[in-house]
Amino acid sequence: MNKPEEFEITEEALKLDHQLCFALYVSSKEIIKKYKPLLEPYGLTYTGYIALLALWEEDDVTVKDLGERLYLDSGTLTPLLKKLEALGLLDRKRGSDERNVFISLTEKGKTLKKETLHIPRDLICSANIDLENARQLRALLHQFMKKI
Amino acid sequence: MNKPEEFEITEEALKLDHQLCFALYVSSKEIIKKYKPLLEPYGLTYTGYIALLALWEEDDVTVKDLGERLYLDSGTLTPLLKKLEALGLLDRKRGSDERNVFISLTEKGKTLKKETLHIPRDLICSANIDLENARQLRALLHQFMKKI
DNA sequence: CACTATTTAATTGCATGCAATTAATATACC
């Protein structure tokens, strides 16, 4: 009882290369892989790096606030932040409302910003990124993120 | 000793919203999250689903071949394929070259393709995806994947 | 004030991903 034209459409729509999710999934994994050798000298993982990027913009924020900016929940952030604390990069302190934990960078954490300034440029080279392609992608992804 | 114009450039380049990697990382995670409720009725995870998408295009392939198509290595695939085997969706059999393990769909695995045909369309609705935005994104991502 | 609902971080359990190593098999080369 398949109408042939509909079958054709769904058949094509099922192919791996037709899936936007798969292109996003692969692109995300591949670019994260490129960061690893650049971050390893600083003892950072990719997740640690993006947490620091967020904190370098604004720190002394709660775990909840940081989680909203990073799209991560406490199940991921709590152990990550404890590791970054153990590295001496940040402090975790309860606020006057004891439910809140405030994250603030240590001097070491602030200094690391300057030492890693070269990473964005290095990544562009190592991942062979076309800047115009990247600019367009970023714009489309931000549109995508707003609606999803 | 910072040249102000260079400092400004790198400062901007360090912001979370300027990172292509972060936009990819968030978009990928968010779209995968949207798949979960659609896949749960079939007992599938996202990774299991993309493995099946690949196998529905071509099965009776080695783990290595499947890994190249999915951008996954045996460390991820071996346990995943064992789970899909336990669900009765595929078989794993050594080839005449005993280093190779060939993956082939069972009847149940083939049947599941028809039962899940609705998922791509359902996802477009639930993730509120703009088709033109998606088409452009996919094209740019494929360019990106080719070069990285 | 007493009681309930809400908020926040932490914890638990499960499913990835990947790098590095291992084990088994096959190939290449002499």
Place this chain on the structure above:
DNA sequence: GGTATATTAATTGCATGCAATTAAATAGTG
């Protein structure tokens, strides 16, 4: 044939991510 090399899956160890639950604290309400 015999040995070194290469290939393939599997295993191990580590780092996420997320859903669901828990525990503690606060806010809201009568």
